[in-house]
Amino acid sequence: MGDNTLLSVFCSPLRYVQGAGAMRRLGAEMVAVGLEGPALVIAGATPIARLAPIWAAALDEVGIAHRVRLFGGESSRREIAAIVEEARSLGARTIVAAGGGKVLDAARSAAAALRLPFVSCPTICSTDAPTSALSVIYADTGPQRGSVEVYEIHRRSPDLVLVDTQVIAESPPRFLAAGIGDAMSTWYEGRAAAAAGRPNMRGGRATLAAVDLARLCRDTVLADGEAALDECRAGRAGASLERVAEAATLLSGLGFESAGLAAAHAVHNGLTAIAATHHALHGEKVAFGTLVHLLLEALSATDAVVREATLAEAKHVAAFFVRVGLPVTLDALGVGAEGVESLATAVRRIAARATEPGETIHNMPFPVDVDSVAVAIEAADAVGRAAVRAGAVG
Numbered sequence: 001m002g003d004n005t006l007l008s009v010f011c012s013p014l015r016y017v018q019g020a021g022a023m024r025r026l027g028a029e030m031v032a033v034g035l036e037g038p039a040l041v042i043a044g045a046t047p048i049a050r051l052a053p054i055w056a057a058a059l060d061e062v063g064i065a066h067r068v069r070l071f072g073g074e075s076s077r078r079e080i081a082a083i084v085e086e087a088r089s090l091g092a093r094t095i096v097a098a099g100g101g102k103v104l105d106a107a108r109s110a111a112a113a114l115r116l117p118f119v120s121c122p123t124i125c126s127t128d129a130p131t132s133a134l135s136v137i138y139a140d141t142g143p144q145r146g147s148v149e150v151y152e153i154h155r156r157s158p159d160l161v162l163v164d165t166q167v168i169a170e171s172p173p174r175f176l177a178a179g180i181g182d183a184m185s186t187w188y189e190g191r192a193a194a195a196a197g198r199p200n201m202r203g204g205r206a207t208l209a210a211v212d213l214a215r216l217c218r219d220t221v222l223a224d225g226e227a228a229l230d231e232c233r234a235g236r237a238g239a240s241l242e243r244v245a246e247a248a249t250l251l252s253g254l255g256f257e258s259a260g261l262a263a264a265h266a267v268h269n270g271l272t273a274i275a276a277t278h279h280a281l282h283g284e285k286v287a288f289g290t291l292v293h294l295l296l297e298a299l300s301a302t303d304a305v306v307r308e309a310t311l312a313e314a315k316h317v318a319a320f321f322v323r324v325g326l327p328v329t330l331d332a333l334g335v336g337a338e339g340v341e342s343l344a345t346a347v348r349r350i351a352a353r354a355t356e357p358g359e360t361i362h363n364m365p366f367p368v369d370v371d372s373v374a375v376a377i378e379a380a381d382a383v384g385r386a387a388v389r390a391g392a393v394g
Helices: 022-032 045-061 077-090 101-114 165-169 173-196 208-233 239-259 263-271 282-300 304-323 343-354 370-393
Strands: 016-019 039-043 066-070 094-099 118-122 134-138 148-153 160-164
Touching: 016 022, 016 239, 022 045, 022 094, 022 118, 022 160, 039 045, 039 077, 039 101, 045 066, 045 094, 066 077, 077 101, 094 101, 101 118, 101 134, 160 165, 160 239, 165 208, 165 239, 173 208, 173 239, 173 263, 173 282, 173 304, 208 239, 208 304, 263 282, 263 343, 263 370, 282 304, 282 370, 304 370, 343 370
Parallel strands: 016 160, 039 066, 039 094, 094 118, 118 160
Antiparallel strands: 134 148
């Protein structure tokens, strides 16, 4: 049960800037919040090829010296240590990260280790990582390679989050769909954690603002998600893409961090224990986790009306996921594809990882265990398969 002594805690970035062409204002926006150079910019190969000249012009304009470092590919302890070493060699006063969630998470951890300001510049809209003080650390060696090792909560949120929606519009639509999947979990998980009185990701009680932002996130994505994907396919930062980018980045980030996580992200972590799922993006796995979350709620409900309403919601969400191209079945995620274990064994392995001590699934307002989660995974898979069949017919 919840701790009645918890204080309400809401955290957010110091400054959030969004719009087409926003990257050209990187230097000016850094100066606006008092950040200084030298700046170490961490990014993947694609953002570097596309944006390095823009960074150079924007930072030179305000007299901020900088160096660009190619991201090593994984948000791991080894990569974080390498970024720390590079920042020290530069004498960096600010760390900037540009790319997807793993780039941001690794650079954020390095900035935290050095107690330096952090600037988050997502170039894809695939997760709600940009606004948070949370880094997900992955194993990059051994048999657990690619699986989630730990969540790392830092002392401070980013000093600046800068989202160039034209860059988002020119990215592969699959990334935006994954961001929609991640964003859809925010309301359901935040609602559950708040109902249970469980601490949010910053150790406090959820505020009214956090819960309402989480709800607005879900509503915005449902209303504009399909149109936003159409705009992304056309390479256009239209009104729907702007709204969904804000929902999947700002609203989802504030919502998950200050309202809390529950089953969906724990199931994501469980899925990472299956090597064949590593091709799936974070938001794709979280989308399936959201269906499991809703099935857990439905199967635990003692009131028949509540049970049926929750099951109907799960079917509605699954149908939406199918329309935006998100995986809603175990088969689509690759579970069982390895051929080294039965599907039932793989499901129990996912459930066991999802219910480890300290996992966010224990923020649900009722007890969960391996058995109940395994049943919910199988039920979610059945709902997903029905949604796929209905979509094919439709």
